[in-house]
Amino acid sequence: MKISKMERQRLLKETIENTPFITDDDLSKKFNVSIQTIRLDRMELSIPELRERIKSVATYQWNETVKALTLDEVIGEIIDLELDNRAISILVINKEHVFSRNKIARGHHLFAQANSLAVAVINDELALTVKSELKFTRQVNEGERVVAKAFVEEVSDKGLTVVRVNSFVENEKVFTGLFHMYRSNDQKGDNLK
Numbered sequence: 001m002k003i004s005k006m007e008r009q010r011l012l013k014e015t016i017e018n019t020p021f022i023t024d025d026d027l028s029k030k031f032n033v034s035i036q037t038i039r040l041d042r043m044e045l046s047i048p049e050l051r052e053r054i055k056s057v058a059t060y061q062w063n064e065t066v067k068a069l070t071l072d073e074v075i076g077e078i079i080d081l082e083l084d085n086r087a088i089s090i091l092v093i094n095k096e097h098v099f100s101r102n103k104i105a106r107g108h109h110l111f112a113q114a115n116s117l118a119v120a121v122i123n124d125e126l127a128l129t130v131k132s133e134l135k136f137t138r139q140v141n142e143g144e145r146v147v148a149k150a151f152v153e154e155v156s157d158k159g160l161t162v163v164r165v166n167s168f169v170e171n172e173k174v175f176t177g178l179f180h181m182y183r184s185n186d187q188k189g190d191n192l193k
Contacts (some may be wrong), residue, residue, distance in 0.1 A: 008033070009041050016047055021090065023145075024049070028094045049076035057164040074120060075112040076148065084161070087150040089113060098142045105128055105140040110175045114165035117150045122161055126184035130160065133178040159183050 003011070008031055015030065016022060024042075028035045042049070076091035097109045109137075111134060119127045140146060147168050154162040161183055167175035 002033075005041075009045055012038070012041050013045055013047065016042075022105055074116045075109065076117070076146070078117070078120060081120065083121060084152050084155065085121070086152070087117050087121040089117050089120075089148045091146045091148070093140055093142055093144050093146060095142060100120075104141040105142070105144075105146075107136055110136065110140065110146065110167055111177070113146060113148050114150070114167060114175060114177045115179065117148050118163040118165055118177075121150045121152060121163060122181055122183050122184040126182075127161075127181055128182045131180040132183050135176050136174070137167075137176065138172065138174050139173050140169055146174065148175075 004129060012027065012031065015027065024035050024038045027038045031038070039049075074089065076089035078087060078089045080086070080088040091109070091113045093105045093109070097105050098173070111132075115129055115132070118129065148165055150163050150165045152161060153164050154160075159182055161181045163179045163181055165175075165177045165179065166173055
């Protein structure tokens with residue numbers, strides 16, 4: 001059933017407010033219109049493209065909270081962050097991330113996204129990976145969008161934090177990692193000697 005332009009734009013605005021990181025492609029499928037129509041609707045409603053929406057949220061959160069990295073040191077784009085609790089990042093697999101002959105992502109990019117997210121979630125000036133346990137559960141192809149979700153599982157009084165990162169393409173898990181992270185401060189913020 002076709003809906004009016006005014007109703008589509010109202011629903012589009014509501015959808016983006018509820019899920020700000022939805023792609024134009026997903027929106028075009030949801031509303032059964034072309035990507036160009038979605039882009040025109042967004043322009044009329046003054047809604048920026050996905051990349052700008054992500055950048056805006058990430059830059060604000062980054063400047064307000066992250067201590068262990070700078071923005072250009074993160075692999076992927078952080079879209080949600082609660083220090084010492086959880087974080088989410090997105091990495092679009094482009095030509096530079098894949099093997100040229102089969103267009104499959106090189107594993108070190110998935111690892112780098114997960115590892116930098118594990119560092120970013122640590123509420124400390126210094127966070128280093130001590131040990132990691134990794135499992136790749138399926139190949140990732142060029143053009144796919146990897147969403148990595150980090151959760152702090154344990155914080156010890158010996159300066160170690162355990163962070164689990166699961167990475168997904170759509171709803172399918174493609175990578176899981178358990179990162180044992182050294183932090184320079186303990187829970188109370190005292191320096192360890």
